[in-house]
Amino acid sequence: MTALISIQGGAKRFVKGRETITIFDHLDMTIEQGDFIAIMGPSGSGKTTLLNLLGGIDRATAGSISFAGQRLDQMNEGQLSAWRAANVGFIFQFYNLMPALNAARNVELPLLLTSLGAGERKRRVETALKIVGLAERAKHFPREMSGGQQQRVAIARAIVADPRMLLCDEPTGDLDRKTADEILSMLQLLNKEMGKTIIMVTHDPEAARYASRVLHLDKGRFVEQVAA
Amino acid sequence: MRVLNQIIAVTTINLKSLPQRFWLSLSTVVAVTMVVMVLLSFLAMVAGFQRTIDGSGSDNIAILMRDGSQQELNSVVMLDQVRLVGEAPGLVRKPDGNAVMSAELYVIVDGIKRSTGLKSNLPMRGIGLDGAALRDGLAITRGRMFEPGSNEIVVGENLTREFKGFDLGSEIKLGTATWKVVGIFSMKGAVFESEIWGDVTVVQSMFRRGNSFQTIRVRLENDGAIEALRTYVENEPRLKLAVQSEKAFFAGQSSGTIRLVKGAGWPLAIAMAIGALAGALNTMYSSVATRSREIATLRCLGFGGFPSFMATLLESLVLSAIGGGLGALLTFLIFDGFSTSALGDGFTQIVFSFSLTPALVKQGITLAMLVGLIGGFFPALRAARLPIVAAYAQG
Numbered sequence: 001m002t003a004l005i006s007i008q009g010g011a012k013r014f015v016k017g018r019e020t021i022t023i024f025d026h027l028d029m030t031i032e033q034g035d036f037i038a039i040m041g042p043s044g045s046g047k048t049t050l051l052n053l054l055g056g057i058d059r060a061t062a063g064s065i066s067f068a069g070q071r072l073d074q075m076n077e078g079q080l081s082a083w084r085a086a087n088v089g090f091i092f093q094f095y096n097l098m099p100a101l102n103a104a105r106n107v108e109l110p111l112l113l114t115s116l117g118a119g120e121r122k123r124r125v126e127t128a129l130k131i132v133g134l135a136e137r138a139k140h141f142p143r144e145m146s147g148g149q150q151q152r153v154a155i156a157r158a159i160v161a162d163p164r165m166l167l168c169d170e171p172t173g174d175l176d177r178k179t180a181d182e183i184l185s186m187l188q189l190l191n192k193e194m195g196k197t198i199i200m201v202t203h204d205p206e207a208a209r210y211a212s213r214v215l216h217l218d219k220g221r222f223v224e225q226v227a228a
Numbered sequence: 229m230r231v232l233n234q235i236i237a238v239t240t241i242n243l244k245s246l247p248q249r250f251w252l253s254l255s256t257v258v259a260v261t262m263v264v265m266v267l268l269s270f271l272a273m274v275a276g277f278q279r280t281i282d283g284s285g286s287d288n289i290a291i292l293m294r295d296g297s298q299q300e301l302n303s304v305v306m307l308d309q310v311r312l313v314g315e316a317p318g319l320v321r322k323p324d325g326n327a328v329m330s331a332e333l334y335v336i337v338d339g340i341k342r343s344t345g346l347k348s349n350l351p352m353r354g355i356g357l358d359g360a361a362l363r364d365g366l367a368i369t370r371g372r373m374f375e376p377g378s379n380e381i382v383v384g385e386n387l388t389r390e391f392k393g394f395d396l397g398s399e400i401k402l403g404t405a406t407w408k409v410v411g412i413f414s415m416k417g418a419v420f421e422s423e424i425w426g427d428v429t430v431v432q433s434m435f436r437r438g439n440s441f442q443t444i445r446v447r448l449e450n451d452g453a454i455e456a457l458r459t460y461v462e463n464e465p466r467l468k469l470a471v472q473s474e475k476a477f478f479a480g481q482s483s484g485t486i487r488l489v490k491g492a493g494w495p496l497a498i499a500m501a502i503g504a505l506a507g508a509l510n511t512m513y514s515s516v517a518t519r520s521r522e523i524a525t526l527r528c529l530g531f532g533g534f535p536s537f538m539a540t541l542l543e544s545l546v547l548s549a550i551g552g553g554l555g556a557l558l559t560f561l562i563f564d565g566f567s568t569s570a571l572g573d574g575f576t577q578i579v580f581s582f583s584l585t586p587a588l589v590k591q592g593i594t595l596a597m598l599v600g601l602i603g604g605f606f607p608a609l610r611a612a613r614l615p616i617v618a619a620y621a622q623g
Contacts, residue, residue: 057528057616078532085530096525100244112233113530157529 004033004165004197005054010063012049023049024220027063033164036191036198038211045217047201048169054199055088055167056080068164085113089158089196091187093170095150097142103129103153104138110161128156132186148179155186159196166190168200172207184210234531238539241522242515243546249515256511257551259504260599264555264592266500268584269563270493271591274486276583281481284419285474286364290454292444292461292469299481300334300442305469307331307439312467316460318453319446330356331441333431337402337424339391350391352381352402352424354431362445363415371396371411376427379434382411384421394424405434419478445474501599504551508603512544516611524616533612540611544604545597552596556589 010027013020023046031037031054039047052058053065056072057080065072067087075083089110090096097106104125111121129135132152142150151171158166168187172180188210190196200211208214216223246253292313297303310331319327332355339350353359360366360373374380381402383394393400399408407426415421432438448454458471472480516523523536563582 052617055528081527081530081532084528090525090528092525096521096528098241098245098522098525099248100241109237109526109531110529112237113230115230 002033003030004035005065005067006030007053007060008064008066010050010053010065011061012046012053012058013061022220024217027220027222029215029222031197031199034191034195034197036188036210036212037200038208038214039199039201039217040203040205040208040214041217043203046220047217050217051167051169051199051201054165055090056084082113085110085161087163087165089161089163089166091151091154091158091166091168091171093173095142095147095154095174097150097153097157099142102139102141103134103145103156106142106153107156107160109157114161124160125156128160129153131159132156146179147175148182151175151179151183152186155183155190159190159194163196165197165199168198168202170202171200172202172204177206180204180207231532231534234535235538235542238526238531238535239542241526242519242539242543245519245522246543249511249518252511252514253547256504256508256547256603257554259500259507260548260551260596261555261558263497263500263504263599264552264596265559267493267497267595268556268559268588268592269582270489270497271588272559272563272582272584274489274493275585275588276581277489278486279583280419280581281478281486284415285476285478287451287473287475288448289362289364289474290446290448290457290471291474291477292446292471293442295468295470297470300332301336303442305331305441305444307441309467309469310441310444312464313444313446313461313469316446316457318449318456318460320449328358328361328447330359330362330445331428332356332359332443332445333428333435333437333440334442335403335431335435335437339387340393342390342392348391350387350424351422352426352431354428355425356428358447359425359428359445362447363420365416365418366420367414368411369414371409374410374426377430378427379405379407379430380410381407381424381426382413383409383424385412385414386421387423388412403435444469497595501595504599505603508544508548508599509606511547512540512604512607513610515543516540516607516614519611520614523611523614527614527616533614536614537608537612540608541601541604544607545600548596548600548603549593551599552593555596556584556592559592560584560589 007027007029011025012023014023039050041047049058053060056075060073063073067083070083072080072083098109107125107128108121111124116124126135126138129138132155134149134152134156137145137149142153145153166187171187172183175183184207187198187200191198200207202208292305293300293303294305314327314329316327319329321327332353335352336349337352338347340346341348357376368382369385371382374382388394394409396409396412399406402424413421428441432440446457448457454471454473461467461469461471526536527533564584566582
């Protein structure tokens with residue numbers, strides 16, 4: 001296994017009025033290519049902030065973040081956008097689909113950032129929807145689908161551009177147990193069969209059991225690292 | 229190409245989600261519609277007035293008034309001066325050798341507007357025997373010309389349409405006398421269609437003007453003949469008269485009114501445009517706020533800030549274009565060809581029709597797009613600079 005992403009001396013602090021709030025400090029972590037990591041911890045422990053840093057949508061106050069040897073902390077906004085488009089798929093708790101677009105158009109969005117032609121984009125969208133079992137719902141709009149189906153569309157959107165890493169923020173937080181298990185099984189499959197590196201923030205111990213490694217974050221520090 | 233794809237995608241998302249912001253978007257469209265309607269109705273009024281004035285008067289007809297008089301009303305021309313002008317060079321002459329000319333008297337009478345029932349000043353003109361021959365394009369559309377020496381009048385079509393009591397065959401009291409309407413005439417919408425004509429000698433008598441006139445109209449042999457006439461008048465000490473072509477005379481008569489209407493139209497439209505701009509800004513800021521989660525999601529996926537900027541700007545421009553188009557359409561449907569009257573520089577009513585030309589529509593749409601551009605620019609900047617995490621948290 002080789003390190004895909006590593007944080008050295010990572011710190012995130014906010015200034016609120018006269019007070020400086022430290023989310024975490026001197027944080028070190030390494031994530032291997034092909035890992036399925038669950039990050040758990042109480043509210044306010046910095047889980048989502050860490051996920052944002054790993055996804056290049058927020059910047060660390062100090063420390064370095066590397067992805068396959070590239071320093072994210074040294075990239076400008078444009079470079080980070082291009083890096084995200086090429087390497088990261090996001091899966092959100094509330095799916096974050098575009099209500100005005102049907103499933104296929106939602107899935108196609110990341111491909112608009114590539115140089116692929118319309119035909120190839122269509123083919124890839126069909127494949128991604130087939131992987132998540134929603135090929136027949138391509139023309140349906142988010143409002144016409146259940147929460148579980150919407151999250152599967154979101155997963156299709158996350159994998160359609162074939163990124164190396166998927167970042168999931170409470171991906172089953174809005175779903176019932178049965179649907180949550182289906183989604184988590186799907187993520188597990190993507191990790192095992194397609195080699196996607198998955199980092200998932202969750203409150204749910206049942207969800208964490210699908211990961212290969214669980215990191216517990218509390219008051220800005222990893223207090224425990226256990227193999228699932 | 230990739231940036232274009234992004235702009236198309238984000239714009240599509242914005243426009244397809246417009247129903248979610250229906251009432252706010254509609255308010256912007258309505259505000260822009262009103263701005264364009266106000267502007268175009270004023271400009272159409274000016275254009276119609278201008279067209280009426282431009283259609284009045286000829287380069288081959290000269291008007292002579294007392295030197296220094298700006299209006300026919302304050303000019304006085306005596307009979308001996310009329311005779312001297314008849315001997316001037318450069319005038320078209322009849323087989324008997326007399327010049328084609330008409331000494332005319334111009335008085336103001338009362339008329340009642342059909343639309344409001346209010347009194348207005350109307351121009352009554354006493355014309356000479358050649359008066360009709362000195363009006364290019366004149367046609368008696370109903371009835372006949374008045375008989376010289378009688379209390380008969382003919383009335384312009386525009387005036388008959390706008391004012392009561394001038395229907396063919398009716399009798400009407402003007403001044404101290406009662407007059408019979410024996411004919412209705414048209415002159416291709418020219419300013420004369422807002423006048424009442426009678427025999428000049430009768431008008432002189434009924435309005436106690438003795439042998440005085442106010443203007444002399446003569447037909448010139450050609451365009452250059454006006455200089456010969458002017459030289460003759462300047463060298464004849466008994467003729468203290470100013471000479472100008474009929475076309476130049478009408479252009480001068482209308483300039484004040486046109487300036488006034490234009491001067492009111494643009495400031496009013498701009499004041500309303502500022503109000504519409506505030507509405508557009510509010511709508512677009514609200515649009516950005518309600519879409520902040522979508523914008524943040526797209527940024528997470530790797531979309532740049534520029535497509536969000538362009539999409540917001542395009543949304544604003546689309547709303548303004550709809551408003552502008554609607555404004556132009558409604559102005560056309562309501563006002564184009566609408567006939568009304570306005571006070572000319574001669575203190576009498578000139579009847580004219582609103583005229584909405586393609587050039588005016590272009591001005592209206594340009595103003596609408598300007599509102600959209602400014603109203604969308606700052607919200608678009610906000611959309612482009614939205615911090616991803618903050619927007620995501622807002623969602």
